Amino acid sequence: MDIEQKQAEMIDHFMKQASSLKGSAITPLVLEATSNPSLFAFSEILAVPSVTELEGTENATLLDTLRLFAHGTWSDYKGNMARLPQLVPDQILKLKQLTVLTLAESNKVLPYDQLMQELDVTNVRELEDFLINECMYSGIVRGKLDQLRRCFEVQFAAGRDLRPGQLGNMLHTLSDWLTTSDNLLVSIQEKIKWADTMSEADKKHQKDVEDRVEEVKKTLSLKVS
Amino acid sequence: MASSSSSGLTFKLHPLVMVNISDHYTRVKSQMNPPVTSTSCSNTNGNGNGAPAPPPRVYGCVIGVQRGRTVEIFNSFELLYDSATDSLDRAFLLKKQELYKKVFPNFYVLGWYSTGSDAEESDMHIHKALMDINESPVYVLLNPAINHAQKDLPVTIYESEMHVIDGIPQLIFVNSSYTIETVEAERISVDHVAHLKPSDGGSAATQLAAHLTSIHSAIKMLNSRIRVLHHYLVAMQKGEIPYENSLLRQVSSLLRRLPAIESEKFQDDFLMEYSDTLLITYLAMFTNCSSTMNELVEKFNTAYDRHSRRGGRTAFI
Numbered sequence: 001m002d003i004e005q006k007q008a009e010m011i012d013h014f015m016k017q018a019s020s021l022k023g024s025a026i027t028p029l030v031l032e033a034t035s036n037p038s039l040f041a042f043s044e045i046l047a048v049p050s051v052t053e054l055e056g057t058e059n060a061t062l063l064d065t066l067r068l069f070a071h072g073t074w075s076d077y078k079g080n081m082a083r084l085p086q087l088v089p090d091q092i093l094k095l096k097q098l099t100v101l102t103l104a105e106s107n108k109v110l111p112y113d114q115l116m117q118e119l120d121v122t123n124v125r126e127l128e129d130f131l132i133n134e135c136m137y138s139g140i141v142r143g144k145l146d147q148l149r150r151c152f153e154v155q156f157a158a159g160r161d162l163r164p165g166q167l168g169n170m171l172h173t174l175s176d177w178l179t180t181s182d183n184l185l186v187s188i189q190e191k192i193k194w195a196d197t198m199s200e201a202d203k204k205h206q207k208d209v210e211d212r213v214e215e216v217k218k219t220l221s222l223k224v225s
Numbered sequence: 226m227a228s229s230s231s232s233g234l235t236f237k238l239h240p241l242v243m244v245n246i247s248d249h250y251t252r253v254k255s256q257m258n259p260p261v262t263s264t265s266c267s268n269t270n271g272n273g274n275g276a277p278a279p280p281p282r283v284y285g286c287v288i289g290v291q292r293g294r295t296v297e298i299f300n301s302f303e304l305l306y307d308s309a310t311d312s313l314d315r316a317f318l319l320k321k322q323e324l325y326k327k328v329f330p331n332f333y334v335l336g337w338y339s340t341g342s343d344a345e346e347s348d349m350h351i352h353k354a355l356m357d358i359n360e361s362p363v364y365v366l367l368n369p370a371i372n373h374a375q376k377d378l379p380v381t382i383y384e385s386e387m388h389v390i391d392g393i394p395q396l397i398f399v400n401s402s403y404t405i406e407t408v409e410a411e412r413i414s415v416d417h418v419a420h421l422k423p424s425d426g427g428s429a430a431t432q433l434a435a436h437l438t439s440i441h442s443a444i445k446m447l448n449s450r451i452r453v454l455h456h457y458l459v460a461m462q463k464g465e466i467p468y469e470n471s472l473l474r475q476v477s478s479l480l481r482r483l484p485a486i487e488s489e490k491f492q493d494d495f496l497m498e499y500s501d502t503l504l505i506t507y508l509a510m511f512t513n514c515s516s517t518m519n520e521l522v523e524k525f526n527t528a529y530d531r532h533s534r535r536g537g538r539t540a541f542i
Contacts, residue, residue, distance in 0.1 A: 004471045004474065004475055041470065041471070041474060043470045047470075104481065105477075157478055157481055158474070158478050159475055159476070159481075161470065162473050162474070162477065167458065167462055167473070170458060170473075170476060170477055170480055171455070171458050173483065174451060174454060174476075174480065177451055178455060185441060185444055185445060185448065188440060191437055192434050192438060195430045195437070198430060199430030202430075
């Protein structure tokens with residue numbers, strides 16, 4: 001889909017750069033990647049070997065930041081602010097966008113209150129501006145804002161990076177979907193057969209009635225004559 | 226002989242052209258092999274109607290519009306092929322072209338069509354002959370062999386290009402890609418043919434069956450695609466295929482759209498509409514029943530009630 005296409009080039013670019021740099025030279029790279037307005041996918045960069053080597057070194061915070069952007073939300077950041085480096089406004093914005101994506105994972109209808117709490121936004125106007133400008137115009141989310149019922153109905157949300165356990169869930173959902181559509185196909189076929197047999201029976205019944213009418217007519221005409 | 230085209234032209238093909246070509250071919254083929262009758266069974270000569278004759282090749286001209294780099298093929302007409310001189314009937318072509326020009330002043334002869342499984346050497350002669358009408362004609366080839374496993378249309382579009390082969394510059398056919406472009410009328414007719422609706426309106430049961438069949442085929446296609454995705458993900462989980470994050474992200478966003486509609490309001494509306502339909506059906510059935518009863522009673526009166534009339538008693542109902 002389009003977001004993936006837009007990101008593909010940038011992901012390639014960052015991956016190449018990351019594989020050529022090592023150690024603390026990756027710091028500016030991580031900063032650039034996380035502030036980039038159209039980049040929402042970080043698992044490829046996480047997979048680059050020179051990035052995974054950062055684990056345990058003094059730059060482990062970089063790795064943690066990257067992981068936060070790949071899987072975490074704004075509340076995670078607030079909880080761990082001591083361990084993680086300070087974020088620039090661009091990164092904060094991106095993290096909030098990613099938070100919206102995570103929230104859209106669990107429910108299709110997001111109440112304004114929950115959104116305001118998760119995003120640290122106090123009034124509805126600011127929330128709606130954020131949703132419209134940052135989320136919908138950048139194409140990561142599509143949906144309807146219902147101001148009367150104070151909720152946001154999500155029709156489409158771009159995917160975030162996968163947590164290790166999520167693949168199992170996805171497979172489960174897919175197989176459920178498959179069984180449902182299989183059952184549906186079987187029941188539709190039965191319905192079609194039923195409709196055909198009923199129309200057959202009906203025609204036969206009509207024919208029988210007409211035959212009997214003919215017989216009676218014949219016997220009557222015989223009686224008369 | 227065919228490699229991919231480098232001229233950079235985009236081709237748009239209308240379904241009318243394909244229907245015309247296949248219609249032309251079917252007509253010629255059925256005229257060649259008259260239907261097998263019972264008398265021909267006694268034909269002991271080995272070469273009876275049972276032996277399939279090689280399928281005839283039909284030829285014709287395609288017309289359309291060329292705007293810049295886009296070539297749009299709208300219509301086509303048939304031409305006679307003269308196997309003696311190995312060329313198309315030129316006078317007929319010019320006359321037909323003139324007639325079409327009067328009705329569609331924008332359309333030019335863009336090329337020609339034929340049927341067969343692959344482009345042949347002899348086609349190049351015809352192609353060159355047409356080059357005086359259009360400097361770079363297109364050759365549309367329809368493969369009439371029915372292949373149920375094939376998913377794409379058996380139509381290929383060839384262009385001619387000058388390539389140097391063995392030191393000699395020669396014209397060869399190169400394959401070009403094309404897209405299908407439809408006008409509203411074409412879409413309706415193709416849709417109609419695809420569904421083969423009973424034209425007399427049928428009984429309710431056949432209409433229901435037709436509707437259900439179309440839903441069934443749509444769901445079947447969706448089912449097969451989900452199955453492919455499922456297999457792919459299972460293989461990825463087992464480790465047979467390396468993780469492809471971009472795809473996984475797209476699948477996860479897709480799965481998040483399920484269930485497509487689930488809210489209280491929807492259930493309410495749906496059930497309300499459902500009960501409304503049931504009520505109306507029930508009411509219609511009631512009306513039917515009561516009218517049949519009424520008729521029955523009238524017939525009964527007419528048939529059996531002669532005696533009571535003399536007594537001045539009023540009849541039932």
